[in-house]
Amino acid sequence: MSIKQILVTGATGKTGSIVYQKLQQDPNFEVKGFARSPEKAQELFGSTENFYFGDIKDRESLTEAMRGCQALVILTSAAPKMVAPPNPGERLQFEYTADGTPELVDYQGQKNQIDTAIAAGIQQIVLVGSMGGTNENHPLNMMGNGKILIWKRKAEEYLVNSGISYTIIRAGGLLDQPGGVRKLLVGDNDELLLNPPDDIPTSIPRADVAEIVVQALKEPSAINKAFDLMSYPEADAESITQDFAALFAQTTAAKF
Numbered sequence: 001m002s003i004k005q006i007l008v009t010g011a012t013g014k015t016g017s018i019v020y021q022k023l024q025q026d027p028n029f030e031v032k033g034f035a036r037s038p039e040k041a042q043e044l045f046g047s048t049e050n051f052y053f054g055d056i057k058d059r060e061s062l063t064e065a066m067r068g069c070q071a072l073v074i075l076t077s078a079a080p081k082m083v084a085p086p087n088p089g090e091r092l093q094f095e096y097t098a099d100g101t102p103e104l105v106d107y108q109g110q111k112n113q114i115d116t117a118i119a120a121g122i123q124q125i126v127l128v129g130s131m132g133g134t135n136e137n138h139p140l141n142m143m144g145n146g147k148i149l150i151w152k153r154k155a156e157e158y159l160v161n162s163g164i165s166y167t168i169i170r171a172g173g174l175l176d177q178p179g180g181v182r183k184l185l186v187g188d189n190d191e192l193l194l195n196p197p198d199d200i201p202t203s204i205p206r207a208d209v210a211e212i213v214v215q216a217l218k219e220p221s222a223i224n225k226a227f228d229l230m231s232y233p234e235a236d237a238e239s240i241t242q243d244f245a246a247l248f249a250q251t252t253a254a255k256f
């Protein structure tokens with residue numbers, strides 16, 4: 001395999017930064033990062049070398065970063081903020097900033113990334129999204145009335161219809177726990193969310209999601225696939241997922 005140049009957007013995010021680090025350490029790849037904040041990149045990586053700064057709502061700032069890349073990893077996301085600490089007995093309330101709504105960030109911002117990538121001659125996009133998108137009434141859609149999962153799913157559809165090679169990873173609840181110590185599970189269109197095997201939590205460490213992103217850039221069997229991803233709790237050594245080609249072989253093209 002010749003060395004591939006990859007751009008990771010959301011590279012200062014919790015999962016994006018792990019993907020960036022994994023790709024930095026892998027001799028098969030040269031990685032570039034796209035982020036909003038030079039200070040955050042400097043703090044996380046000790047340097048801003050190979051970083052491009054801008055906003056995914058601004059296509060021009062993406063163009064320069066994508067030049068020369070063969071693949072794009074999309075790890076950007078809108079993030080709701082708590083309105084105010086709740087009084088006892090009250091529900092938590094969330095809101096999005098006017099320029100950080102899911103429609104602008106998860107739909108328009110992802111569409112900008114897909115269009116710019118195609119114009120730049122990029123051949124593959126790996127997109128990390130979320131389980132739950134088949135349910136309009138999912139609690140995440142209600143947060144700040146942002147309909148975040150609906151906008152994420154619309155962006156997934158746009159990606160699939162664009163014709164570029166894609167891998168869509170719809171993660172379960174993200175955990176800040178060690179990767180590489182669990183059996184991973186793939187599923188289709190929220191089936192696992194509705195019927196998790198053995199009633200296990202529908203969650204997965206961010207480090208495992210990041211590893212799947214890296215493997216999707218290597219394994220041809222991950223091309224043109226969309227799948228939900230979660231994990232069993234920590235497994236005994238022989239159950240830990242190591243054969244990623246076999247995992248991707250269980251997945252299918254996106255169905256909306």
Ligand code: NAP
Binds near residue numbers: 012057
């Ligand atoms: P995260 O830490 O919130 O990272 C999101 C990244 O997007 C940040 O780096 C942020 O930049 C960047 N970003 C936001 N708006 C931007 C803009 N306008 N221009 C450029 N960059 C922008 O994400 P995460 O928690 O690792 O989640 C990764 C993905 O998994 C997301 O799509 C998320 O929805 C999905 N997911 C999350 C959960 C969960 O339990 N949290 C569950 C399932 C799926 P800054 O670094 O400057 O803030």
